[in-house]
Amino acid sequence: MVNERTDETSTGQSSRARILQYAVAMARQVGLEGLTIGVLAKQVGMSKAGLFAHFGSKEDLQLATLEEARTEFLRAVVVPAEQIERGLPRLHSVLFDWIGMMESARDRGGCFFAAAASELDGRPGAVRDRLVEVSGQWLDWLRRQVVVAQERGHLNPDIDADQLAFELHAYGQQSNWSAQLMNDQSAFDRARDAMRGRLQTAATGLGKEMLTNS
Amino acid sequence: MVNERTDETSTGQSSRARILQYAVAMARQVGLEGLTIGVLAKQVGMSKAGLFAHFGSKEDLQLATLEEARTEFLRAVVVPAEQIERGLPRLHSVLFDWIGMMESARDRGGCFFAAAASELDGRPGAVRDRLVEVSGQWLDWLRRQVVVAQERGHLNPDIDADQLAFELHAYGQQSNWSAQLMNDQSAFDRARDAMRGRLQTAATGLGKEMLTNS
DNA sequence: CCCCTTGACAAACGACCGTTCGATAGATAG
DNA sequence: CTATCTATCGAACGGTCGTTTGTCAAGGGG
Numbered sequence: 482m483v484n485e486r487t488d489e490t491s492t493g494q495s496s497r498a499r500i501l502q503y504a505v506a507m508a509r510q511v512g513l514e515g516l517t518i519g520v521l522a523k524q525v526g527m528s529k530a531g532l533f534a535h536f537g538s539k540e541d542l543q544l545a546t547l548e549e550a551r552t553e554f555l556r557a558v559v560v561p562a563e564q565i566e567r568g569l570p571r572l573h574s575v576l577f578d579w580i581g582m583m584e585s586a587r588d589r590g591g592c593f594f595a596a597a598a599s600e601l602d603g604r605p606g607a608v609r610d611r612l613v614e615v616s617g618q619w620l621d622w623l624r625r626q627v628v629v630a631q632e633r634g635h636l637n638p639d640i641d642a643d644q645l646a647f648e649l650h651a652y653g654q655q656s657n658w659s660a661q662l663m664n665d666q667s668a669f670d671r672a673r674d675a676m677r678g679r680l681q682t683a684a685t686g687l688g689k690e691m692l693t694n695s
Numbered sequence: 696m697v698n699e700r701t702d703e704t705s706t707g708q709s710s711r712a713r714i715l716q717y718a719v720a721m722a723r724q725v726g727l728e729g730l731t732i733g734v735l736a737k738q739v740g741m742s743k744a745g746l747f748a749h750f751g752s753k754e755d756l757q758l759a760t761l762e763e764a765r766t767e768f769l770r771a772v773v774v775p776a777e778q779i780e781r782g783l784p785r786l787h788s789v790l791f792d793w794i795g796m797m798e799s800a801r802d803r804g805g806c807f808f809a810a811a812a813s814e815l816d817g818r819p820g821a822v823r824d825r826l827v828e829v830s831g832q833w834l835d836w837l838r839r840q841v842v843v844a845q846e847r848g849h850l851n852p853d854i855d856a857d858q859l860a861f862e863l864h865a866y867g868q869q870s871n872w873s874a875q876l877m878n879d880q881s882a883f884d885r886a887r888d889a890m891r892g893r894l895q896t897a898a899t900g901l902g903k904e905m906l907t908n909s
Numbered sequence: 910c911c912c913c914t915t916g917a918c919a920a921a922c923g924a925c926c927g928t929t930c931g932a933t934a935g936a937t938a939g
Numbered sequence: 940c941t942a943t944c945t946a947t948c949g950a951a952c953g954g955t956c957g958t959t960t961g962t963c964a965a966g967g968g969g
Contacts, residue, residue: 598813616877915965917965918963
């Protein structure tokens with residue numbers, strides 16, 4: 482009863498974390514449903530039962546993997562943007578970091594959430610519910626930053642923030658589709674161009690200045 | 696050796712066609728990989744082995760299902776547009792028929808190709824190759840119609856046709872994602888608004904007239 | 910009338926899946 | 940030293956998958 486979760490060097494914590502990193506990498510390529518305990522265990526270098534013991538069920542493994550992917554996403558995309566000026570600069574930064582993350586995952590299966598989304602829509606359950614929640618938070622993050630940019634006079638105040646977030650998100654999704662399925666080398670540049678163009682159209686005079694300076 | 700594939704009433708042809716319609720419907724919900732011979736057979740109302748005999752392997756079943764979905768897509772989206780004036784009107788028509796098809800499939804799992812794409816990218820094989828081919832044809836159809844619209848003075852001639860096709864396709868993909876995963880009721884209207892707005896921006900004076908008249 | 914093709918069937922096969930069950934080694938606590 | 944706990948293991952279980960095999964009824968051509 483002593484030493485409750487404070488031991489940093491315990492094998493338990495670190496091996497669970499190691500498993501989850503492999504799990505995210507594997508799910509990027511075969512999806513959360515295609516994730517297989519036996520194959521995952523072989524990659525990590527332990528037995529099926531040993532790995533399984535860290536999670537009570539496959540669903541729990543999927544949930545933990547989803548949480549790990551969410552953490553990686555926040556760290557790579559959202560957190561860096563919080564040091565950027567709120568409004569259009571921060572929106573621009575987060576969009577390009579997002580594309581950058583998908584671009585860096587190009588040869589590793591692409592976007593984790595895109596792979597998870599299409600196989601989980603239509604299959605009810607806790608994993609799907611959580612994915613809907615996480616994806617909704619991300620889309621809402623974009624929408625809120627659009628609103629802030631409007632309040633600060635960077636973006637035209639009479640545009641529909643939901644609509645703009647919809648379109649910006651569409652470019653990111655399309656770049657992943659284009660790169661992963663069609664093997665299109667220029668997919669990410671196209672997404673960046675589309676985002677730049679769309680923000681330019683929606684920007685006020687002040688906003689346009691900000692865009693040309695970045 | 697007589698009677699080679701000319702018998703319309705033979706059970707063979709019609710039951711194979713019936714199987715494929717069920718297969719497309721099932722793949723819309725669970726994907727081409729999630730398609731299962733046993734479950735499919737139960738839905739069709741025949742035995743596993745009886746159904747399997749129509750296709751030499753599961754891969755052949757997947758290929759035939761993909762072909763059936765392609766035929767349905769062409770019939771619902773591409774063929775009707777061929778009666779519309781080439782250029783911007785035809786492009787506009789095909790885009791809206793596309794959205795309309797996804798909207799009508801809303802409660803049946805959404806877009807077949809979107810479901811197939813993310814689970815097949817990264818899994819080499821004949822099915823993936825064919826899906827890449829079919830998807831490429833569709834994207835190229837859009838691009839070519841953009842070019843025609845430029846040649847006819849409907850769209851600004853100095854825009855990148857590949858880029859515009861990329862963005863228009865992005866809205867369609869996003870609408871399916873938003874409707875299927877996020878259960879967003881307004882997803883299809885958003886896609887239509889995005890397409891209208893994007894075409895409006897890219898249109899010449901002549902093109903803008905055409906858009907307001909439709 | 911017999912033969913042979915055709916479409917469908919039940920049953921079984923091996924492979925792989927998630928999961929359960931004891932056993933084992935090492936660290937920790939009393 | 941002994942008892943306990945933790946992480947891991949091999950082996951097995953029941954289930955589902957794609958696939959194979961052998962059988963059977965129906966029907967048309969010689």
